[in-house]
Amino acid sequence: MKNYIIAWRNLWRNKRRTLITVSSIFFGVLIAIIMSSMQEGSYISMINNVVKFYSGYIQIHDKDYWENKTLYYSFQADDSLNLLVRETDGISMSSERLESFALASSGDKTQAVMVVGVEPEQENKITELSKWVVNGKFLEQGSRGILLARELAQNLDAGVGDTIVMLSQGYYGSNEADKFVVEGILNFPSPELNKRFCYMDIQRAREFYSADGMITSIVIMVSDYSDVSRVLKNIRSKLNPAYTAMSWDEMQPELVQMINGDRAGGLVMKAILYIIIGFGILGTIIMMIAERRKELAIMVAVGMQKYKLGIILFMETVYIGIIGVFSGIIVSIPMIIYFIHHPLPLTGSAAQAMTDMGIEPFMYFTAAPKIFTHQMITVFAITLLVSLYPLASALSLNIIKWMRN
Amino acid sequence: MKIITVTNLHKFYQETEVEVKAVNGIDLSFEEGEFTAVVGPSGSGKTTLLNIIGGLDKPSSGEVIIDNVNINDLSSSRLIDFRMNNIGFVFQSYNLIPVLTAGENVEFIMHLQGRPKKERESRTRELLEAVGLGDRINSRPGKLSGGQQQRVAVARALASKPKFVLADEPTANLDSKSTENLLEIMEKLNREENISFIFSTHDARVVNKARRVIRVEDGKVISDETKELKK
Ligand SMILES: Nc1ncnc2c1ncn2[C@@H]1O[C@H](COP(=O)(O)OP(=O)(O)O)[C@@H](O)[C@H]1O
Numbered sequence: 001m002k003n004y005i006i007a008w009r010n011l012w013r014n015k016r017r018t019l020i021t022v023s024s025i026f027f028g029v030l031i032a033i034i035m036s037s038m039q040e041g042s043y044i045s046m047i048n049n050v051v052k053f054y055s056g057y058i059q060i061h062d063k064d065y066w067e068n069k070t071l072y073y074s075f076q077a078d079d080s081l082n083l084l085v086r087e088t089d090g091i092s093m094s095s096e097r098l099e100s101f102a103l104a105s106s107g108d109k110t111q112a113v114m115v116v117g118v119e120p121e122q123e124n125k126i127t128e129l130s131k132w133v134v135n136g137k138f139l140e141q142g143s144r145g146i147l148l149a150r151e152l153a154q155n156l157d158a159g160v161g162d163t164i165v166m167l168s169q170g171y172y173g174s175n176e177a178d179k180f181v182v183e184g185i186l187n188f189p190s191p192e193l194n195k196r197f198c199y200m201d202i203q204r205a206r207e208f209y210s211a212d213g214m215i216t217s218i219v220i221m222v223s224d225y226s227d228v229s230r231v232l233k234n235i236r237s238k239l240n241p242a243y244t245a246m247s248w249d250e251m252q253p254e255l256v257q258m259i260n261g262d263r264a265g266g267l268v269m270k271a272i273l274y275i276i277i278g279f280g281i282l283g284t285i286i287m288m289i290a291e292r293r294k295e296l297a298i299m300v301a302v303g304m305q306k307y308k309l310g311i312i313l314f315m316e317t318v319y320i321g322i323i324g325v326f327s328g329i330i331v332s333i334p335m336i337i338y339f340i341h342h343p344l345p346l347t348g349s350a351a352q353a354m355t356d357m358g359i360e361p362f363m364y365f366t367a368a369p370k371i372f373t374h375q376m377i378t379v380f381a382i383t384l385l386v387s388l389y390p391l392a393s394a395l396s397l398n399i400i401k402w403m404r405n
Numbered sequence: 406m407k408i409i410t411v412t413n414l415h416k417f418y419q420e421t422e423v424e425v426k427a428v429n430g431i432d433l434s435f436e437e438g439e440f441t442a443v444v445g446p447s448g449s450g451k452t453t454l455l456n457i458i459g460g461l462d463k464p465s466s467g468e469v470i471i472d473n474v475n476i477n478d479l480s481s482s483r484l485i486d487f488r489m490n491n492i493g494f495v496f497q498s499y500n501l502i503p504v505l506t507a508g509e510n511v512e513f514i515m516h517l518q519g520r521p522k523k524e525r526e527s528r529t530r531e532l533l534e535a536v537g538l539g540d541r542i543n544s545r546p547g548k549l550s551g552g553q554q555q556r557v558a559v560a561r562a563l564a565s566k567p568k569f570v571l572a573d574e575p576t577a578n579l580d581s582k583s584t585e586n587l588l589e590i591m592e593k594l595n596r597e598e599n600i601s602f603i604f605s606t607h608d609a610r611v612v613n614k615a616r617r618v619i620r621v622e623d624g625k626v627i628s629d630e631t632k633e634l635k636k
């Protein structure tokens with residue numbers, strides 16, 4: 001009789017016990033998959049949000065700009081740089097920005113603002129800026145007016161059609177002042193953006209800052225999110241060393257930190273879950289061997305090599321693991337597909353917190369392959385670890401002792 | 406022809422304070438074609454003796470030579486193969502692998518020996534028919550009576566074409582009818598196929614069937630008689 005058949009039949013000698021053990025793995029895997037899917041899905045949506053709102057996936061700056069975000073480190077995009085952006089594989093869109101600070105005043109109100117000069121059409125394709133316009137209209141190329149974030153507008157007591165004055169230091173260090181008409185109000189879901197941001201056409205910004213032809217950054221969109229690191233590598237390999245290319249995660253270290261922290265929390269939970277499952281399997285295997293000591297001793301007595309017996313016992317353990325994992329994965333797939341199409345709405349303070357962070361208050365799911373492969377690898381590793389016990393038992397089997405027992 | 410020689414065999418067990426002399430100086434030899442009972446009261450050392458002869462246990466001193474091989478000299482995995490190819494075993498109980506059918510149990514050892522499928526199947530059928538269980542080839546042990554299980558065990562013991570069969574109290578758990586039946590089968594195999602059987606028992610009716618009777622007490626042989634064959 002083939003070893004795997006003996007192992008398989010042994011598994012079903014005590015159906016109930018095997019089913020209990022298998023279902024503990026099944027539920028563990030199911031919970032772990034759904035948990036991971038939810039976590040990773042939420043991270044993806046957070047990343048998308050940040051990327052969408054503001055940073056894009058990749059930005060190119062002067063090499064010193066990120067440390068010290070001033071106009072001093074703005075630059076003129078030359079032909080080779082434009083060519084690089086145009087020709088690099090995987091880049092779907094790009095847009096130039098000129099960003100700096102200014103003081104805005106309207107009547108007796110004064111506010112510090114972040115001025116973002118953008119190419120309206122391109123910018124809108126990348127960050128969908130126009131969808132936050134609640135009053136007035138979005139910018140056009142060559143617009144002379146500005147868009148103000150909602151809270152900033154409130155603090156300045158300015159509405160659509162009002163004129164505000166902005167003061168700043170220009171590219172050459174000169175004092176600059178100009179008047180701007182408010183063309184629209186933006187209502188971001190993020191309070192941080194809402195308090196500070198003012199958008200205008202990049203030409204208008206250059207004029208204001210006396211920074212003719214200058215930009216502070218090129219914002220780059222990639223066609224495939226999972227492709228970011230490859231595209232980044234390609235850009236870096238060809239980029240003039242006067243510039244640097246940064247990915248969203250380098251520009252958003254807090255977000256990365258938060259995600260990693262959250263992941264670690266999830267990992268601890270999953271570790272506890274799997275340790276419990278591991279001991280469950282071990283307990284079952286110990287019992288399966290203990291109650292068969294005589295029979296196993298006789299198998300060796302009549303001529304079965306101990307390592308072959310070890311293989312049979314090993315297979316019994318592996319079967320339990322495999323059935324548990326695959327049933328868990330198979331059942332989880334339709335559930336995850338459902339949740340991907342029907343994200344779970346959140347309520348209460350969690351929802352509020354997310355809204356404040358500029359994230360839609362939903363639990364998103366993902367069916368990224370790693371969610372499944374991680375559980376498979378984990379259960380497989382646990383099974384291998386647990387199967388050391390039957391292997392050791394078989395190799396150290398003492399016929400006389402085991403037959404007397 | 407001599408197949409087993411046992412010389413100056415001792416086996417001591419250190420049980421707490423006292424030393425138990427389970428086998429205490431035994432010299433024996435066995436010929437091909439024997440039908441031998443090892444008889445003695447419980448605790449006299451029968452099981453220990455048979456286990457050592459069968460290479461399941463190591464003696465404290467002395468040696469067992471089977472077919473010119475000193476089995477003490479074999480490594481543990483060589484010894485397993487040696488048992489598989491030379492010795493058939495029938496134990497008192499739990500002989501069979503419960504998840505295998507009667508036929509699969511018989512085939513099991515031939516499988517380990519790497520015998521071709523055709524040979525395995527025909528020999529399995531032959532052996533089960535020889536023990537009167539040709540019709541139970543597909544039954545699992547759980548569906549067989551104690552006597553039937555022991556008969557399958559005998560068939561399995563013979564499957565590897567061993568030099569001899571060791572049976573430690575094979576009838577201890579059987580009623581008198583099954584006991585008689587099993588012994589008849591063993592006797593017939595001995596008579597017709599010249600298979601050597603060495604079995605232990607403390608049942609007088611079983612003893613009567615044996616041609617050679619070795620009596621042991623306190624780990625020593627106290628008598629060793631061979632009956633003349635009645636024609
Ligand atoms: N593994 C062992 N450890 C300790 N004592 C043992 C062991 N095996 C047998 N004995 C002792 O050796 C003696 C002989 O036992 P055994 O060979 O089983 O006798 P029998 O089979 O004739 O009943 C008994 O006193 C028994 O208790």
Ligand SMILES: [Mg+2]
Nearest residue numbers: 451452453574
């Ligand atoms: Mg005994």
